[in-house]
Amino acid sequence: MSDQATEIEIGDLIRLRAYGDKVIVRRVVHIEDGVVVICRDEEYQAAQREGRQPVAVGFHKKYVLGPAE
Numbered sequence: 001m002s003d004q005a006t007e008i009e010i011g012d013l014i015r016l017r018a019y020g021d022k023v024i025v026r027r028v029v030h031i032e033d034g035v036v037v038i039c040r041d042e043e044y045q046a047a048q049r050e051g052r053q054p055v056a057v058g059f060h061k062k063y064v065l066g067p068a069e
Contacts, residue, residue: 013068029056
């Protein structure tokens with residue numbers, strides 16, 4: 001696990017390494033047991049407005065590259 005992954009918090013925009021070595025930017029929804037649950041920022045904002053949980057997926061913390069710039 002990288003040092004960057006230990007510093008993230010719910011609601012942060014982060015960079016992750018995804019399938020095919022692609023770098024993506026996503027919003028943190030939940031963090032638990034080495035897994036960061038993420039979603040697109042648009043989904044996060046819509047869920048906040050609509051009072052629901054965002055549709056999200058889990059990524060292992062080892063794929064977190066750091067905060068979005």
